[in-house]
Amino acid sequence: MLQDVTEAAQHDRAVAAMANELRQLVDTANAPIFGIDVYGNVNEWNDKTAEITGFTKEEAFNKPLVTTFIVASLRQSVQEVLDNALKGKETSNYELEFRTKTNEVRYLLVNATTRRDAENNIVGVVGVAQDVTEAAKHDRAVAAMANELRQLIDTANAPIFGIDVDGDVNEWNEKTAEITGFTKEEAFDKPLISTFIVPSLRRSVQEVLDNALRGKGTSNYELEFRTKSNEIRYLLVNATTRRDAENNIVGVVGVAQDVTEAAQHDRAVAAMARELRQLVDTANAPIFGIDVDGNVNEWNDKTAEITGFTKEEAFNKPLVSTFIVPSLRQSVQEVLDNALKGMGTSNYELEFRTKSNEIRYLLVNATTRRDAENNIVGVVGVAQDVTEA
Numbered sequence: 511m512l513q514d515v516t517e518a519a520q521h522d523r524a525v526a527a528m529a530n531e532l533r534q535l536v537d538t539a540n541a542p543i544f545g546i547d548v549y550g551n552v553n554e555w556n557d558k559t560a561e562i563t564g565f566t567k568e569e570a571f572n573k574p575l576v577t578t579f580i581v582a583s584l585r586q587s588v589q590e591v592l593d594n595a596l597k598g599k600e601t602s603n604y605e606l607e608f609r610t611k612t613n614e615v616r617y618l619l620v621n622a623t624t625r626r627d628a629e630n631n632i633v634g635v636v637g638v639a640q641d642v643t644e645a646a647k648h649d650r651a652v653a654a655m656a657n658e659l660r661q662l663i664d665t666a667n668a669p670i671f672g673i674d675v676d677g678d679v680n681e682w683n684e685k686t687a688e689i690t691g692f693t694k695e696e697a698f699d700k701p702l703i704s705t706f707i708v709p710s711l712r713r714s715v716q717e718v719l720d721n722a723l724r725g726k727g728t729s730n731y732e733l734e735f736r737t738k739s740n741e742i743r744y745l746l747v748n749a750t751t752r753r754d755a756e757n758n759i760v761g762v763v764g765v766a767q768d769v770t771e772a773a774q775h776d777r778a779v780a781a782m783a784r785e786l787r788q789l790v791d792t793a794n795a796p797i798f799g800i801d802v803d804g805n806v807n808e809w810n811d812k813t814a815e816i817t818g819f820t821k822e823e824a825f826n827k828p829l830v831s832t833f834i835v836p837s838l839r840q841s842v843q844e845v846l847d848n849a850l851k852g853m854g855t856s857n858y859e860l861e862f863r864t865k866s867n868e869i870r871y872l873l874v875n876a877t878t879r880r881d882a883e884n885n886i887v888g889v890v891g892v893a894q895d896v897t898e899a
Contacts, residue, residue: 538854538875542618545625545636546575548596550589554636557856562618562641564611581607581615595622595635602665602684605642617643621665669745672752672763673702675723677716681763689745689768691738708734708742722749722762729792729811732769744770750788796872799879799890800829802850804843808890816872816895818865835861835869849876849889859896871897 537556545554555570563579580588584607591601601622608616618639625634663670664683672681682697707715711734718728728749735743745766752761790797791810799808809824834842838861845855855876862870872893879888
């Protein structure tokens, strides 16, 4: 799927996808997501891509991506990237230039990932991108798709690593390999603490992992990795309990930011389907939701931190009359009513009244929430805190 360590303008790890709302979150993600079939024709085109290019999904679908949307000077190289992905050879951090409907150019930094069907046949390519046109402000969120979770974890711009119940490494993505200098093969099955953590932090890191192995996750814990070249990399980590299908604890996963070079660190979000609930609760972006009656039924830790109201205090309270300033209640109610009719709203600014009677300004994507039968059951809001924007 957002922010915290370097303040609101560059919120940390933007959107965490919810399993039953994956389609909606892909469509409304703050990151451009687009894809092609094996013939190079567009078959994925989310709202952000439409916003950036000016072409609607209907206008883009079934059009050849390269000749229609890529500037002429880059068509050959982009075609090579897509051809490689259609052969199973993916490309990370490839910069391409999209030609918009108004004939402007948007610069996108793209991970091109092979798309496969249930039988593992290659059926196309999906691109998850960052709009780097306005580099100082661009949002680098990554939206994960369930069927491409493994590929997206491996190629994510955030370090992702994990251990089993014995403390041995069993997850080590490409970014972690890049940062540490140790390949996945070199890291796997090694004890994380004694192999990669500096001696002065081993005890405290062990405590964090032990807590996660008891079901108690830790957010924004700073640790120091020792690299293969004996340098130190500083990572800000969310340590989350990993569970199997029977809810047994099987390990810990860490989703991190490299804050060694804070001005240029990567803030991508990696969402993991089986840890979705834990990652939503510990996300650095405010996530809240209502049922069809307008009462709160989602309230993550960041929302609690920003508003001062705990999840217990917020749950089952009417969102609008309890937390929204009076002057905006009517307009916020209209946004929620629209979402309850299946019409989401992006980048809507609202004002939350906190427990201490202060105002927090949130920029919100309001997305319809549906059950397994596609019935509308509420609204979920994924927000940025822009109070100090």
